[in-house]
Amino acid sequence: MSQEFTTNEITDLPVAEVIANDLIWKFRDHVLKMPGNPEFHIHEARKSIKMLQAVLRTRSEFDASKKIRKIDDRLRNVARILAPSRESFVFLETFHYLSNFRFVKLTAEENLGVVDVLLRFREKKTNKLLKLLHGGDFRQFITGGLETAIRKTMRNVDYKDQAKAFRQTYKRGKKLANNALAEPSDNNLRDLRLEVTFLQYQVKFFGDLMSPEMRHLFRKIESLSEGLGHIHDLDVFLPLIKAGFFNHISERKQEQLTESIAEVRSMLLSEAQIICSEVYNRKAKEVVG
DSSP states (O other): OOOSSOBOTTTOSBOHHHHHHHHHHHHHHHHHHTTTSHHHHHHHHHHHHHHHHHHHHHHHTTOOOHHHHHHHHHHHHHHHHHHHHHHHHHHHHHHHHHHTSTTOOOOHHHHHHHHHHHHHHHHHHHHHHHHHTTSHHHHHHHHSTHHHHHHHHTTTOOHHHHHHHHHHHHHHHHHHHHHHHHOOOHHHHHHHHHHHHHHHHHHHHHGGGBOHHHHHTHHHHHHHHHHHHHHHHHHHHHHHHHTTTTTTSOHHHHHHHHHHHHHHHHHHHHHHHHHHHHHTOSOGGGSBO
């Protein structure tokens, strides 16, 4: 598996600080370029935050200090700020997918009406986010002490600490997978999705420390993360129907959209459950090579 980041030339081990630095610069770059191409750069900025959280875990798993919790809280807050605008872009993609599904039969006029509603909603959320970029609170995440705090935190994270973090991520994911398989509720699947995402990025960045089995599972972990992401997209789209976003189309056609969501969700869930059982069928101690 190709490595996207460099490794320490002396120990031949990935350096968490180097990876964190690179991700911070990528996040800053995407934020500064956001006004020119909001859809792409909002998505990439959120990815950078998720990656930073995954890397931070190599420290937070064995360091529960207030300083670490504060950094993690600030990263979560950045993700929350970006989420509404990102989801507004996904809503349009989700609708286009559902409108081509066999259950839904909208006229050209109805289809354009829904697209218009979603485009105006997207514009509203994006404009709100772009205004926040100029605010003092959000600028602190880019130019303030967060960058320095992360860099200092990620220094001197050794192999044993990283190995412990990887095992804990896998162990936590396995427990959440069992919960989600037994009861695939929105909350259980959301928690599992986040944990799978962290595992995905840890294998991506620290693959040399993982067991060969875990490296070989990387594509399956990616696929599981993507599938759970699609389920989440459907779960956040459904409330739009209940909130009256599509009242200009008949109740029956709104029901068809709801039925489409249920069927597609069921299909995606079946696929995710199969992959989940393949990814989480090991003991945590087998994760590290």
